[in-house]
Amino acid sequence: MASAGGSMKEAAKTSVRKVAVLGGGAFGTAMANHVASKGILVSLWAREDEVVHSVNSKHENSTFLAGVLLSEKIVATSSVAEAVSEAELLFLIIPTPFIAKWLEQNQTVLPWQVPLVCFSKGIEQQSLRTPYEILVDELPGKYHAKLAVVSGPSFAKEIGVGLPTSVACAAQDLEVAKQVQLALATRNFRVYTAADVIGAELCGALKNVLAIACGASDGFGFGANARAALITRGLAEMTRLVVKKGGKASTITGLAGVGDLVLTCSSSLSRNYSVGQAMVARSLPEHKRQVPGTGNFNQDLAVAEGVKTSLAVHLLAERLGVEMPICESVYEVIHKGVDIKTALRKLQDRPLRAEHDEYQGTWVWSAL
Ligand SMILES: NC(=O)C1=CN([C@@H]2O[C@H](COP(=O)(O)OP(=O)(O)OC[C@H]3O[C@@H](n4cnc5c(N)ncnc54)[C@H](O)[C@@H]3O)[C@@H](O)[C@H]2O)C=CC1
Numbered sequence: 001m002a003s004a005g006g007s008m009k010e011a012a013k014t015s016v017r018k019v020a021v022l023g024g025g026a027f028g029t030a031m032a033n034h035v036a037s038k039g040i041l042v043s044l045w046a047r048e049d050e051v052v053h054s055v056n057s058k059h060e061n062s063t064f065l066a067g068v069l070l071s072e073k074i075v076a077t078s079s080v081a082e083a084v085s086e087a088e089l090l091f092l093i094i095p096t097p098f099i100a101k102w103l104e105q106n107q108t109v110l111p112w113q114v115p116l117v118c119f120s121k122g123i124e125q126q127s128l129r130t131p132y133e134i135l136v137d138e139l140p141g142k143y144h145a146k147l148a149v150v151s152g153p154s155f156a157k158e159i160g161v162g163l164p165t166s167v168a169c170a171a172q173d174l175e176v177a178k179q180v181q182l183a184l185a186t187r188n189f190r191v192y193t194a195a196d197v198i199g200a201e202l203c204g205a206l207k208n209v210l211a212i213a214c215g216a217s218d219g220f221g222f223g224a225n226a227r228a229a230l231i232t233r234g235l236a237e238m239t240r241l242v243v244k245k246g247g248k249a250s251t252i253t254g255l256a257g258v259g260d261l262v263l264t265c266s267s268s269l270s271r272n273y274s275v276g277q278a279m280v281a282r283s284l285p286e287h288k289r290q291v292p293g294t295g296n297f298n299q300d301l302a303v304a305e306g307v308k309t310s311l312a313v314h315l316l317a318e319r320l321g322v323e324m325p326i327c328e329s330v331y332e333v334i335h336k337g338v339d340i341k342t343a344l345r346k347l348q349d350r351p352l353r354a355e356h357d358e359y360q361g362t363w364v365w366s367a368l
């Protein structure tokens with residue numbers, strides 16, 4: 001079994017002694033193992049009894065992160081109250097569609113004096129809220145000052161075996177972001193602080209939708225040229241939505257933006273990219289039955305957030321009047337039953353135009 005790298009010698013100094021990781025999927029488990037590698041005690045809340053049992057008895061999450069040997073500093077529990085007791089940092093790492101309900105059920109036991117850091121990437125389907133927006137809406141005001149998000153190119157499987165990774169931690173309060181940075185950082189795990197919370201979150205959500213498009217393009221064998229074009233024009237779409245929602249264009253050039261987009265759009269380690277590839281390989285009705293979050297999926301429990309997020313992005317772009325043709329194609333294929341090849345070809349038939357437009361004295365990506 002592989003084990004995580006990173007030792008106390010390499011780690012940034014932190015006063016944090018216990019972290020509660022709320023979510024026992026692949027990423028929650030990988031982050032639990034990462035902080036445990038710094039000598040920090042970790043209480044890992046998992047929804048599934050078999051995950052709790054597997055982590056505590058075998059030091060492995062054989063359901064969501066099989067093959068990674070976990071630190072003995074991790075204790076799994078099915079009680080949120082037990083997990084958060086005496087924790088000095090809370091990591092919330094559950095899929096976006098479940099966050100609001102989870103908060104409704106568990107917020108009374110959550111301490112408000114310690115940072116609550118959300119690692120989820122997505123946009124809620126009905127409300128069109130990002131995870132941070134859900135937290136702000138659902139939690140009382142006393143929690144808000146300590147909220148933060150972490151985003152960036154970070155496959156759970158690679159973190160699980162201690163491969164070098166860099167992410168961004170964004171918070172309204174820089175001191176909170178710095179606290180998280182110190183708690184997470186090792187030589188192999190670099191953490192940059194950031195102030196643009198909404199920008200970081202939207203990038204993390206949108207790259208999942210764009211990864212589905214890239215997986216489909218690769219599935220057709222359209223080649224590296226096509227994938228690079230999708231990534232670049234995908235960045236243009238991300239920029240327009242982020243800026244319209246009040247985020248910063250500079251976030252797009254960072255780890256949460258181009259970093260995660262390039263990673264997810266070019267690796268079959270990405271569940272979202274794999275969904276795109278699989279969509280080409282199978283008929284859509286069959287695919288819809290098998291994609292997590294879209295139907296009776298019960299063989300592979302992993303969540304590809306881009307499936308549901310594509311609907312949210314369609315609605316958000318419509319509401320805000322933002323042109324997002326690649327994301328729209330993914331939405332049409334998954335949610336409207338449009339033939340995937342037709343959707344990809346439709347993108348190529350769009351009117352020719354300049355790559356950038358002049359806008360308020362600077363050059364910006366053009367709208368088509
Ligand atoms: N896996 C990865 O490499 C990365 C994942 N993320 C994000 O982390 C979040 C969690 O993803 P993973 O840990 O990969 O999950 P996963 O796909 O490995 O596992 C699914 C998770 O969903 C939980 N779940 C299922 N039904 C639920 C319900 N009704 N209520 C609450 N939880 C429920 C399961 O308990 C499990 O923890 C997602 O937003 C994902 O985009 C972010 C960076 C990397």
Ligand SMILES: O=C(CO)COP(=O)(O)O
Pocket residue numbers: 121152153154155156208211260263264269270271272273303304305
């Ligand atoms: O967000 C991720 C890497 O940064 C994981 O991507 P997938 O959810 O597509 O596997």
